[in-house]
Amino acid sequence: MSMDTDTGADTSMTAKVLNNSRLYVISYAESIIRDLITNLSCSTDYFDSYSHWGIHEEMLKDEVRTLSYRDAIMQNPHLFRGKVVLDVGCGTGILSMFCAKAGAKHVYGIDMSNIIDKAKEIVKVNGLDDRVTLLKGKMEDIQLPVAKVDIIVSEWMGYFLLYESMLDTVLYARDRYLAEDGLLFPDHARILVAAIEDSEYKEEKIGFWDDVYGFDFSPIKEDVWKEPLVDTVEAHAVNTNTCTVLDIDLKTVKKEDLSFQSSFQLTATRNDFIHGFLAWFDIDFSACHKPVHFSTGPFTNYTHWKQTVFYTRKNLTIKAGETLSGTISCKPAERNHRDLDINLSYTFNPTDSSRSAVSENLFFRMC
Ligand SMILES: C[S@@+](CC[C@H](N)C(=O)[O-])C[C@H]1O[C@@H](n2cnc3c(N)ncnc32)[C@H](O)[C@@H]1O
Numbered sequence: 001m002s003m004d005t006d007t008g009a010d011t012s013m014t015a016k017v018l019n020n021s022r023l024y025v026i027s028y029a030e031s032i033i034r035d036l037i038t039n040l041s042c043s044t045d046y047f048d049s050y051s052h053w054g055i056h057e058e059m060l061k062d063e064v065r066t067l068s069y070r071d072a073i074m075q076n077p078h079l080f081r082g083k084v085v086l087d088v089g090c091g092t093g094i095l096s097m098f099c100a101k102a103g104a105k106h107v108y109g110i111d112m113s114n115i116i117d118k119a120k121e122i123v124k125v126n127g128l129d130d131r132v133t134l135l136k137g138k139m140e141d142i143q144l145p146v147a148k149v150d151i152i153v154s155e156w157m158g159y160f161l162l163y164e165s166m167l168d169t170v171l172y173a174r175d176r177y178l179a180e181d182g183l184l185f186p187d188h189a190r191i192l193v194a195a196i197e198d199s200e201y202k203e204e205k206i207g208f209w210d211d212v213y214g215f216d217f218s219p220i221k222e223d224v225w226k227e228p229l230v231d232t233v234e235a236h237a238v239n240t241n242t243c244t245v246l247d248i249d250l251k252t253v254k255k256e257d258l259s260f261q262s263s264f265q266l267t268a269t270r271n272d273f274i275h276g277f278l279a280w281f282d283i284d285f286s287a288c289h290k291p292v293h294f295s296t297g298p299f300t301n302y303t304h305w306k307q308t309v310f311y312t313r314k315n316l317t318i319k320a321g322e323t324l325s326g327t328i329s330c331k332p333a334e335r336n337h338r339d340l341d342i343n344l345s346y347t348f349n350p351t352d353s354s355r356s357a358v359s360e361n362l363f364f365r366m367c
Contacts, residue, residue, distance in 0.1 A: 042336045042338060046164070046338060047112045047113040047114075048113070050091065050111070050113035050115055051113045051114040051115055052115075053092075053115070053118070056092045056115060058304050059091070059155070059304065060092065060094060062303050062304045063301075064294050064296075064300075064301050064302070064303045065155070065294070065303055065304070066094065068283070068285070068293075068294040069094075069095055069098060069153070069155065069185070069285075070098050071288075071292050072185055072186070072285035072288050072292040073095070073098040073099055073102050073153065073185065074098055074101060074102050075288065075289070075290065075292075076102065076287075076288045076289055077102045077103045078289070079102075079151070079183065079287060079289075080099055080102035080103050080104045080151065081102070081103035081104075082103065082104075082105045083103075083104050083151055084104070084105055084106050084107075084146055084148075084149045084150050084151075085099045085104045085106070085107045085108070085149060085150065085151045085152070085153060086107075086108050086109075086110070086144065086149040086151070086152045086153075086173060086177055086178075087099065087107060087108065087109040087110070087152075087153050087154065088139055088152060088153075088154035088156065088169060088170050089110065089111055089139070089154055089155065089156060089166060089169065090109030090110060090111045090116065090119060090134060091111060091113075091115055091116075091155075092115060092118065092119050092122060093109055093116075093119035093120075093122050093132065093134060095109075095153045095154075095155065096109040096119075096123065096128075096134070096153075097122075097123065097126060097132065098153075099153060100128045100131045100132050101128075104131065104151075105131070106131055106132075106133065106146075107131060107132045107133070108133050108134075108135060108144055108145075108146070108149070109132060109133070109134040109135070110134075110135050110137065110139050110142055111134070111136065112136070112137060112138045112139075116134055116135075116136045117136070119134050120134050133145075139169045139172060139173055140169065140172055144177060146177075147177075148177055148178070148179040148182070149177050149178060149179065149182065150179055150182050150183070151182060151183045151184075151185065152170065152173055152174060152177070152178055152182065152183075152185070153184075153185040154166075154170045154173075154184075154185075156169065156170050157189070157281065157283065157305065158305075159230050159305055159306075159308060160228065160230075160279055160281070160308045160330075160340065160342075161191050161246070161281035162191075162258055162330065162340060163338070163339075163340055163366050164338050165332055165337055165338050167248075167258060168255050168258070168337075170184075170250070171250075171253065171254070171255055174250070174251075183287045184250045184251060184287075185285055185287065186250065186283045186284055186285045187249065187250045187251060187284065187285065187286055187287055188247075188248065188249060188250065188283070188284035188286055189246075189248045189250070189281055189282070189283050189284070190244050190247045190248070190281060190282045191244070191245050191246040191279055191280070191281050192242045192243065192244050192245070192279065192280055192281070192282065192297065193242065193243055193245055193264055193266070193278065193279045194238045194239075194240050194241065194242040194243070194266060194277070194278050195238070195239060195268075195274045195276070195277055195278070195318075195324060196233060196237040196238055196239065196274070196275060196276055196277070196278045196309070197237055197239050197272045197273050197274065197275060198233070198237055198275040198276055198309065198311075199273060199275055199315075201231075202276065202311055205224065205229060205311075206221065206224055206225065206311060209221035209224060225313065226363060226365055227364065227365065227366070227367070228279075228308045228309060228310050228342065228364045228366050229308070229309040229311070230305075230306050230308055230309075231306050231307065231309060232298075232302060232307065233278055233298045233307050233309060234298065235298045235299050237278075237298070238269075238278065238298055238299075239268055239269055239270055239272040239274065239318070240266035240267055240268050240269060240274075240324070241266060241267050241269065242266075242297075243264040243265065243266055245260075245262040245264055245279075245328050246260050246262060246330075258332075259329075259330065259331035259332065260329065260330055260331075261327060261328070261329035261330075262328055262329070263325065263326065263327045263328075264325070264326050264327070264328065265323055265324070265325045265326075266323065266324045266325075266326075267321060267322070267323045268318040268319060268320050268321065268322050268323075268324075269320060270320050271318070271319050271320055272317075272318060273315055273316065273317055273318070274312070274315065274316040274317075274318055274324070274348075275311060275312065275315055276309050276310055276311040276312050277309070277310045277312070277326075277344060277346075278298065278307050278308070278309055278310075279307065279308045279328075280295070280296045280297040280298065280305075280307045280308065281295075281296050281305070282294070282295040282296070282297065283295075283296075308366075310342070310344050310362065310364055312346070312360055312362065313360055313362065314358050314360060316358055317350075317355055318348070318350075319350075319351065321351075322348075322350060322351055324346050324347070324348045325346065326344065326345055326346030326347065327343075327344070327345050327346075328342065328343070328344050329342070329343045330342045330343075333365060333367070339365060339367040340365070340366040340367075341363070341364075341365055342363070342364040342365070342366060343361065343362070343363055343364075344361075344362045345359070345360065345361040345362065346359065346360060347359040
């Protein structure tokens, strides 16, 4: 032990405390830098993923999506004529060009990914470069040449609506640039859930890992359980009513509201097994003269968003009229804010004693 001759304090202890706190500061700084690098590389990866034309081909060819935007914009020239429009995440410039055709005075399209270089050429070859200005950069970093815009258009929706967290960017643009009585295209979004019978595909996706060419691959199975499955589900697989778990008014919603918790109650429409929950989203352009709506659900035409399946660990036997009650919560993941952490818990109390009550708390990460 070494003593400070003036104070009598244990200097080795002081040094240790100092060293420990220095170590703590260093490791805290390291963790901040690590998170910054992760987020930066996630962000670079994110914008890189939109640089190739292939992803834009998929979106453009999704007619439910693209024709809904085209109808909402071009069937409402009375809303666009003479107006200044901001296209958040313009990609190939398709929505910007719809707005110009609908009579907008000027359209500003913003995109951080390299696809915007092609979009500038596309706008030019279509003779719209006098009314469409495309600016390369992050919406959050760019300074628009106008103080306010009359309309914001954006196609920001990801799987399960919120995956990719691009809505945060639209809300930033709304709060910074949209005039008081300005319009948003689209302006409403909802997430809906139902339960499904899906024995065959569940076995194919989950059971597969139990016996892979005679080997037990169960260490992978745990990760498979936790990842929601993005795929198309036939309408007849749905065996309950549907329930809205998130309803967003884009004019007023705040970024904090996108981390949500919501309860639901689902009633079986027939005697059946339940293997999981299904989620999808619906979109509305309600500012239009004749409102435009589209759904990414199982009861209508295919979209590239498909639906999202959350498999339950247990399979349930349910009778028509019986109910399942549950809670779903969703928030951006800490390490990468574009990923989602989703908790889904449910309880099922059967109406007869031949079946036992079931309840589960399930965690999923969409990444
Ligand atoms: C789903 S795509 C839509 C592209 C185009 N609007 C369309 O409808 O075909 C979203 C686009 O937004 C861009 N984007 C996302 N977040 C952005 C941000 N913070 N700043 C600039 N661009 C962004 C992406 O690079 C991508 O090209």
